[in-house]
Amino acid sequence: MKKVTISDIARKLNMTASTVSRALANNTRVSESTRAKVQVTAREMGYQPNVMAASLRKGTSDSIGMIVPRINRHFFSNVISGVEEILNPAGYNLVIIQSGEMLSREVKAVESLLQNRVGGIIISLSLQTNSFEHLQEVIKHNVPLVQFDRVTKSLPGSKITNDNYTGGYLATRHLIKCGFKHIAHFSGSYKLRAYRERKAGYIAALEEAGMKVDEKLIVDDVITRDAGYSHIHKLVMRTSADAVFCAGDYSALGAMEGLKSLGYHIPDQFGIVGFANEPFSELMDPALSSVEQNALEMGNKVAAAMIKAIQKEEVPEEEVIPVRFIGRSSSWKDYR
Amino acid sequence: MKKVTISDIARKLNMTASTVSRALANNTRVSESTRAKVQVTAREMGYQPNVMAASLRKGTSDSIGMIVPRINRHFFSNVISGVEEILNPAGYNLVIIQSGEMLSREVKAVESLLQNRVGGIIISLSLQTNSFEHLQEVIKHNVPLVQFDRVTKSLPGSKITNDNYTGGYLATRHLIKCGFKHIAHFSGSYKLRAYRERKAGYIAALEEAGMKVDEKLIVDDVITRDAGYSHIHKLVMRTSADAVFCAGDYSALGAMEGLKSLGYHIPDQFGIVGFANEPFSELMDPALSSVEQNALEMGNKVAAAMIKAIQKEEVPEEEVIPVRFIGRSSSWKDYR
DNA sequence: GTTTTGTGTGCAAACGATTGTATTTTTGTA
DNA sequence: TACAAAAATACAATCGTTTGCACACAAAAC
Numbered sequence: 197m198k199k200v201t202i203s204d205i206a207r208k209l210n211m212t213a214s215t216v217s218r219a220l221a222n223n224t225r226v227s228e229s230t231r232a233k234v235q236v237t238a239r240e241m242g243y244q245p246n247v248m249a250a251s252l253r254k255g256t257s258d259s260i261g262m263i264v265p266r267i268n269r270h271f272f273s274n275v276i277s278g279v280e281e282i283l284n285p286a287g288y289n290l291v292i293i294q295s296g297e298m299l300s301r302e303v304k305a306v307e308s309l310l311q312n313r314v315g316g317i318i319i320s321l322s323l324q325t326n327s328f329e330h331l332q333e334v335i336k337h338n339v340p341l342v343q344f345d346r347v348t349k350s351l352p353g354s355k356i357t358n359d360n361y362t363g364g365y366l367a368t369r370h371l372i373k374c375g376f377k378h379i380a381h382f383s384g385s386y387k388l389r390a391y392r393e394r395k396a397g398y399i400a401a402l403e404e405a406g407m408k409v410d411e412k413l414i415v416d417d418v419i420t421r422d423a424g425y426s427h428i429h430k431l432v433m434r435t436s437a438d439a440v441f442c443a444g445d446y447s448a449l450g451a452m453e454g455l456k457s458l459g460y461h462i463p464d465q466f467g468i469v470g471f472a473n474e475p476f477s478e479l480m481d482p483a484l485s486s487v488e489q490n491a492l493e494m495g496n497k498v499a500a501a502m503i504k505a506i507q508k509e510e511v512p513e514e515e516v517i518p519v520r521f522i523g524r525s526s527s528w529k530d531y532r
Numbered sequence: 533m534k535k536v537t538i539s540d541i542a543r544k545l546n547m548t549a550s551t552v553s554r555a556l557a558n559n560t561r562v563s564e565s566t567r568a569k570v571q572v573t574a575r576e577m578g579y580q581p582n583v584m585a586a587s588l589r590k591g592t593s594d595s596i597g598m599i600v601p602r603i604n605r606h607f608f609s610n611v612i613s614g615v616e617e618i619l620n621p622a623g624y625n626l627v628i629i630q631s632g633e634m635l636s637r638e639v640k641a642v643e644s645l646l647q648n649r650v651g652g653i654i655i656s657l658s659l660q661t662n663s664f665e666h667l668q669e670v671i672k673h674n675v676p677l678v679q680f681d682r683v684t685k686s687l688p689g690s691k692i693t694n695d696n697y698t699g700g701y702l703a704t705r706h707l708i709k710c711g712f713k714h715i716a717h718f719s720g721s722y723k724l725r726a727y728r729e730r731k732a733g734y735i736a737a738l739e740e741a742g743m744k745v746d747e748k749l750i751v752d753d754v755i756t757r758d759a760g761y762s763h764i765h766k767l768v769m770r771t772s773a774d775a776v777f778c779a780g781d782y783s784a785l786g787a788m789e790g791l792k793s794l795g796y797h798i799p800d801q802f803g804i805v806g807f808a809n810e811p812f813s814e815l816m817d818p819a820l821s822s823v824e825q826n827a828l829e830m831g832n833k834v835a836a837a838m839i840k841a842i843q844k845e846e847v848p849e850e851e852v853i854p855v856r857f858i859g860r861s862s863s864w865k866d867y868r
Numbered sequence: 869g870t871t872t873t874g875t876g877t878g879c880a881a882a883c884g885a886t887t888g889t890a891t892t893t894t895t896g897t898a
Numbered sequence: 899t900a901c902a903a904a905a906a907t908a909c910a911a912t913c914g915t916t917t918g919c920a921c922a923c924a925a926a927a928c
Contacts, residue, residue, distance in 0.1 A: 199673075201884055212908050217886060227906060247647045248588040249884035252913050255585065259627075259648070267628075268609035276603060280630060289644050291595075292603075292628045294616060308625055311583045312595070337535075449815065479785065481817035538912055548878050553916060563876060585914035588883050 200243040209237060216427070247317065251313060258288050260502060261309035262318040262435050265297045265346075270474050271491050275344065278495015279502075286503055288315065299324040306330040316502050317341035321348060323385065339521045344498045346388060348409065354501040356515045358496055360390045364397025364485040366521040367441045367469040370485065372405045373411035374529040376439035376467045379407075380431055382418035382451065391416070394443045394471060413437055424450025432458060432466075439467035439527070445474040448484055450527065467527040483524035536579040545573060556581070587649055596838060597626050597645035598654040601633045601682075606810050608656065611680065614831015615654065615838075622839055624651065628861025635660040642666040652676035652838050657684060659721065676841035680834045682724060692830055692836040692851045696726045699823040700733025702857040703777045703805040706821065708741045710865040712775035712803045715743075716767055718754035719779045719788065727752070728777045730807060749773055768794060768802075775803035775863070781810040785822055788862065803863040815852050818861035823857050 202216040202239055209216070211230070219226045219234035226234075251257035260283060264272045276292060289315065295302040303320045309317055310333065317334050319341070329525060331351055334341045340353065347355040371379050381398045382392035395414070402409050412435055422448030431437050432455070443450035448470030452462060460466045462482055469520050473488035496518045504511045538552040545552070547566070554562045555570035560563055587593035596619060600608045612628060627650065639856045644712070650713055653670050667687055670677050676689065683691040698740075707715050722729035727855050731750070732776065740744050748771055754763045759815040760783030767773050768791070778784035784806030788798060796802045798818055806813060809824035830853045840847045 199884095203884075204611070213885075214887075214909080217884095218907090221886090225906070230906080244643075244647050246649065246884050248593065248649055249913090250585045250886075252582070252584040252588050252915090253886045255913070266609075267603050267612060268606065273602075273604035273609060277630065284640075285916055289627075289629070289648075291625075293625070294613065297873080302622075307580075313582065313584055410847075464718065465536050476812035476815050479812050480815055535914095539914075549915075550879080550917075551877055553914095554877090561876070566876085573925050586916075588885090589914080589916045591883070683892090820906090 199246075200238075200241045200431045201246070203498070204300065205234060205238055205241060205243060206242070209233060209293075210231070212249060236513050241366065255313070256315050257316045259291050259312065261291045261305070261312070261314040262319065263293050263295055263302060263305045263309075264298065264320050265322050266293065266294050269436075271345075272390055273488060274491030275495040275498065277322075278492040279499040280495075281492070282496050282499035282503070286499075288503075295322040297323045299327070302332040306334060308431040310334065310337055310339065314339065315506050316342065318342045318498055318502060320344050321346040323388070326387070331403060340502060342474050342498055342502045342505060344494060346390065354498075354505065354513065354515065356497050356513045356517065358390070358489045358503065359516050359519050360393035361397040361400075363489075363519040364394035364441070364443075365401045365520070366464065366519070367471065368398045368401035368489055368522060369404070370523060371439045371441060371467050371469055371527055372401060372407065374439075374463070374467055374527055376527075376529070377407075378410070378413065378436070378437045378439070379470040380413035380440040381415070381443070381499070382413065382424060382447045383416045384419045384439055385417055390441050398441055418447045419444045420441070421446045421450035421453075423447055423453040424452075426469060427451070428454035429458070434528075438465070439469075441469045441471075443471050445470035445477050445484060445486055447474045448526075449476070449480065452480065452482075452484065461527045463525065463527050467529060469527050473522055478524065480526070482526045485524045486522055488520045490519070493517055515521075535582075536574075537582070538579070539716060539719075541570060541574055541577060541579060544577070545569060563868050564709065577840050591649070591725045592651050593649050594606040594624050595627050595648065596629045596652045596654065596692040597629065597641070597648070597650040598640060599629050599631055599641045600656050601658050603628065603631050603713070607681075607825060610827030611831040611834065613655075613845050614828040615835040617828070618830075618832050618835035618839070622835075624839075630660040633658045634658060635663070637756045638801075639666040642670060646670065646673055646675065650675065651842050652678065653839060654678045654680065654834055656680050657682040659724070662723070676838060678834055678838045678841060680830060682726065690834075690841065690847045690849065690851065692833050692837065692853065693754055694726070694825045694830065695852050695855050696729035699723070699807060699825075699855040699857070700730035700779075701737045702733070702855070703807065703821070703823055704734045704737035705740070705776060706857060706859060707775045707805055707863055708737060708743065710775075710799070710803055710863055712748065712863075712865070713743075714746070714773045715750070715803075716749035716770070716771070716773040716776040717779070718763060718776055718783045719750065719752045721753055734777055742835035746771075754778070754783045755780045757782045757786035757789075759783055760788075763787070764790035765794070768796075774801070777804075777805045777807075779807050781813050781820060781822055783810070783815065784822070784862075788816065788818075799863050799865045801862065803865060805863050809858055814860065816862070821860045821863040822858055823855050826853055829853055835837060835842045 202213045205214045206216045230313045265274050338502040344356040355511045383395050399409050428451040448468050455466050470484050470486040473486040477484040477486045501511050539549045542549045542552045553756040555567045603609050629641040678690045680692040719731050791802050806820050806822040809822040813820040813822045837847050
C-alpha cells in the first residue's frame with residue numbers, strides 16, 4: 197500500500213537519499229551515528245528496499261537463474277537444495293525454471309533470465325539440446341554460466357559432473373565379483389556424455405577382469421521403465437546374459453519386473469544393478485543395487501563455483517563429484 | 533556486453549523512445565507501419581527488454597513467487613509443474629523458494645519476494661508456521677496471495693485444497709469392505725487441517741458402517757517411515773487392530789516393514805492403506821493401496837486463481853480438488 | 869474558411885535506488 | 899586564530915522504461 201523509500205527516510209531524518217543509501221549499505225563514508233540512526237528509522241518505518249530499482253541502477257540483480265530438465269526428479273531437486281544451501285545464506289536467491297527436456301523451453305528460459313538480468317545462470321542441459329546458441333548468448337552478455345551433470349564442453353565456464361566412469365566401473369566390478377559371467381548393459385542416449393562415461397566404466401571393469409566385451413549385450417536408449425521391461429525380454433531370449441548394469445534405476449526397475457514376469461529369480465538367476473539410487477530403489481523387492489550420486493554436494497559445488505564466477509575469481513573448468521556404490525539384494529549373490 | 537535499449541532503436545529510426553515503447557507494446561496509438569518497423573529493427577538489433585526498468589516503472593513485475601515446504605516431494609513438485617503449465621504460457625514466470633518446513637525461512641522468502649515486487653505469492657505453509665504476520669504483510673502490500681494444500685482460513689484470498697475428507701472416507705470404507713474389523717489410523721499433526729480432515733473421513737466411514745470408533749486405535753503425529761515402523765509394533769502389541777489407514781505413504785511404508793518384521797502376512801493378516809500415492813507405493817511388495825491427489829490439476833487451479841487475482845477478477849475463496857482411491861494388494865482381501 | 873475531431877508523435881516526468889563529484893562541516897595542528 | 903586535511907554529507911546524473919500531456923498535422927464538419 198504505502199511503500200517507504202529511501203527518500204522518505206531521508207526527509208524524516210533531514211538528510212539526503214544518498215546518505216541514507218550509503219548508511220543502509222553500511223558504507224564507512226557515513227558516520228557511525230547516522231548509520232545507526234538511519235537503520236533504526238528504516239526498520240521503524242517498515243522500509244523494504246526496491247530490488248528492481250537497485251538492480252536497474254547496478255545493471256545486475258542478486259538473483260541467479262537455474263534451469264533443470266525437471267524438478268520432480270530426485271537427483272535434480274536435491275541438487276537444487278544443495279545450491280540453495282549455499283546461495284541463500286550468501287544473499288542470492290534462486291529462480292528455478294524447468295525445461296521439461298525441451299530445447300524450445302530451455303531457450304525461452306534463458307531469454308527470460310537474461311531479460312531479468314540475473315547475476316548468473318546454472319544449467320543442466322535438456323535431452324533435446326543439440327544447439328548452444330542460446331547459451332552463447334549468455335556468455336556474450338557476460339553473465340556467468342555454470343553447467344552441471346548434463347554439460348557440454350563446447351562452452352566456457354565451470355562444469356560440475358558426477359564421476360560416471362567410476363560409477364559404471366564399480367557397478368560392473370561388483371557384478372563380476374558376484375560371479376556373473378555375461379553382464380549386459382542398458383545405456384542411455386550416447387549423445388549424453390554421462391551415458392558414454394558409464395559405459396566406458398562398464399567396459400573398463402570387464403576388460404580388467406579379462407572378460408570380453410560383447411556388443412550384443414550393450415543396448416543404448418534404454419532409460420525408461422517400459423524400455424527396461426521390453427528390452428530385458430529380448431535380452432534373455434537372444435543372449436546368454438545373466439546380469440545387467442542399467443544406466444538408470446528406472447530401466448533397472450523395468451528389467452526387474454520383466455525378469456519376474458518371466459519367472460526368473462533375482463539375484464540367483466539374474467543380477468541387476470541400477471544407477472542414481474532413486475528413493476524407490478531400496479524399497480523394491482529385491483532391493484536394487486545402485487550407484488548413488490551425491491546431489492547435495494554437487495549442488496554445493498555448483499553454487500560455490502557460481503559465486504566465484506560472479507566475483508570474477510578463478511573457477512575450475514571441470515569438477516567431478518565422487519559417486520558411491522550401494523550393494524543390495526538385486527545383485528548380492530556370491531559376494532565374498 | 534553491448535545492451536540495446538529502446539532509445540538505441542529510437543535513434544536508429546529517428547523517433548523517440550516513447551514511440552518505440554508503445555510500438556513494442558502494440559499500442560494502437562502508434563501507426564501500424566511504424567509498429568512493424570520498430571518490431572523488425574528491435575529484432576535485428578537483438579533488443580532484450582530490461583525487465584527491471586519496466587517493473588520499476590510499473591511498480592510490479594510479471595514474476596510470481598511460490599513458496600513450498602520442499603520441492604523434492606512428489607506432490608509439491610507436481611503442483612509446481614501444474615502451476616507452470618498455466619503461468620508460463622500466460623507470460624508470467626515462477627520464482628520458487630523452499631521453506632524447508634521452517635517458519636524463519638518462510639518469513640525470509642516472503643520478504644525477498646516482496647522486495648522483488650512479485651505480482652503475486654503462492655504458498656503452501658510450512659509445518660512450523662503458526663503465526664501469519666509475514667503473510668498479513670503480503671495482503672497489506674496489496675499483493676495477491678493464493679494458498680494451497682496447507683492453508684489457513686485466517687487469511688483472505690484463494691485456498692485450494694485436496695478433498696482430504698473424502699480421501700480418508702474412501703480409504704477406510706475400502707478397508708471395511710475388505711472385511712477388516714479393527715481399523716486403526718495413523719494420523720499427522722492435528723495442527724494441519726489436512727490431517728484433521730482425513731481423520732474425519734475415517735471416522736465417518738466407520739460410523740457409516742456401524743463400527744465403533746476406538747480412540748486407542750488412533751495415533752497422531754505418525755508421518756515418517758520410522759514413526760510408522762515403531763508405532764505399528766506398539767499397535768499390534770497393545771490392541772487387536774487388523775488394519776491401518778495411514779495419513780501418508782511414508783508411515784504406511786514403515787508400518788508395512790514393521791509388520792513384515794513381525795512375520796505378519798499382508799493383506800491376509802493385516803491391511804494397509806496409505807495416502808498420497810508416492811511413486812514408490814506401487815513398487816512396494818505388496819503394492820500399497822493409497823489415495824491419489826491430483827497435484828497437476830491442483831497446480832492448474834492455483835495458477836488460474838492467481839491470474840484472476842492479479843487481474844482483480846472475482847476469485848473463489850475455497851476450491852477443493854477431488855482425490856482418487858487406488859486399491860492395491862496391501863489391502864485387497866475379500867473385496868467383492 | 870474556420871472550427872472540430874482524430875490521428876500519430878514527441879516531451880518530460882516519473883519509478884527508487886546508486887555513485888562520482890562537489891560542498892560543507894569537523895578536526896587537528898601550527 | 900588560522901588553515902589545511904579529513905570526515906561527513908549534499909548534489910545531481912544515471913539506469914531503461916512507461917505514460918500523461920502537449921503538439922502537429924491531417925481529414926471531416928460546419
